[in-house]
Amino acid sequence: MANANPSAGHGGARGANKLPDLRELSHAELAGVLGELGAPAFRVKQVEEWLARPEVQGFDAMTNLPKDLREKLAERYTLSSMALAATRVSKDGSRKYLVRCASDGTYVECVGLPSAGRLSVCVSTQAGCAMGCSFCATGRAGLTRSLSAREIADQVGVVRADFGLRVSSVVFMGQGEPFANYDATLAALRILNAPGPETIGARHLTVSTCGIIPRIRQFSKEPEQFTLAISLHSAVQATRNALMPAVRKYPLTRLHEVLGEYAERTHRRPTYEFAPIEGVNDTNPEVDALVDFCAGTLCHVNLIHLNELEGSPLKPSAASRVRGIQARLERAGVETTIREPRGQDIEAACGQLRQRLEGLGF
Ligand code: SF4
Known part of the structure; x- marks a missing residue:
């Protein structure tokens, strides 16, 4: 999770597309449209395969459809949910993308993280974010709007097309709180998990939330084995309230309870994201509370690097302190990973997805 204020400077794009976007139709709606146009049922699958490829921006590219069907579709629909606007490449190989929503010109960011032949993608579920976490660049600018399922899923296609690699996993940790946009998030997970050549296994699709308890419960009842990460960052209520003010109404005691229910119901292990912050959540009492919580x-704890924000007093803990926290957790039997920061030079790391639209020098 992390990010932005995209509205300034590009409002002129709003309303530019008068025709509806074919990519926004559900499977049933698409089948209905093609049926009305006199196309046989097998065309639905063919069209869906084209729609899943965001580099396909026009009906002419759908070469296995008859020309008259392509023309009829072009008269009634547009074909673009997300367009690539700009790319930044990190010296560590990760790439950050600025993508533009065709419907209204809103910009969001996503990131591609290649590693040993595998490609992970981090997607945004909202443009901006209303949660206001104090360590996050996204939270500073507020929420512009939630994204549609297709706008979320198409970010994966943009990254796939740029790397020319199969996407092995997707984390919903970009801009926005996924569970504040639950229905679209779930629908995007299902688009990505749908059978097909580019399908991504449910266990490789991870949603990260600040801890919106009713939605965690709902998520635990979904039939697929999607995985869950919690932005924890402190197991001391007062500290967590200060770092993540929007979730103070979901206290840690209830969060602990509902995560226990989640694990019991799903037999899956939630991941807790914890960014050690010097003098804030890395003190001995804080670490004791974290150990008690876990x-x-x-569960599995990911110790992630806090990326400093301009003007923020929050600083990352020293590496030796982070290793100390890991050792303490592991002595208590809690599996813990220290995650290496990536993409810092392009501001692509957690909390750094902040749009800079001036000249697209984002
Ligand atoms: S870290 Fe907090 S403010 Fe930032 S995107 Fe995630 S939920 Fe929003």
């Missing part, structure tokens, strides 16, 4: 439960 010990004896099904």
Whole structure:
């Protein structure tokens, strides 16, 4: 999760497309449209395969459809949910993308993270974010709007097309709080998990939330094995309230309870994201509370690097302190990983997805 204020400077694009976007139709709606146009049922699958490729921006590219069907579709629909606006490449190989929503010109960001022949993608679920976490660049600018399912899923296609690699996993950790846009997030997960040549297994699709308890419950009842990450960042209520003010109404005691229910119901292990911050959540009492929160439960802790924001007093803990926290958790039997920061030079790392639209020098 992380990011932006996209509205300034590009409002002129709003309303530019008068025709509806074919990519926004559900499977049933698409089948209905093609049926009305006299196309046989097998065309639905063919069209869906084209729609899943964001580099396909026009009906002429759908070469296995008859010309008259392509023309009829072009008269009634547009074909673009997301267009690539700009790319930044990190010296560590990760790439950050600025993508533009065709419907209204809103910009969001996504990131591609290649590693040993595998490609992970981090997508945004909202343009901006209303949660206001104090360590996050996205939270500073507020929420512009939530994205549609197709706008979320198409970010994966943009990254796939640029790398020319199969996408092995997707994390919903870009701009926005996915569970504040639950229905579109779930529909995007299902688009990405749908059978096909580019399908991504449910266990490789991870949603990260600040801890919106009713939605965690709802998520645990979904039939697919999608995975869950929680932005925890402190197991001390007062500290967490200060770092993540929007979730103070979901106290840690209830969060702990509902995560226990989640693990029991799904037999899956939630991941807790924890960014050690010097003097804030890395003190001995804080680490004791973190150990108490995790010990004896099904979970995995990711210690992630805090990326400093301009003008913020929050600083990342020293590497030796982070290793100390890991050792303390592991002594209590809690599996813990220290995640290497990536994409820092292009501001693509967690909390850094902040749009800079001036000249697209984002
Ligand atoms: S870290 Fe907080 S403010 Fe930033 S995108 Fe995630 S939920 Fe929003």
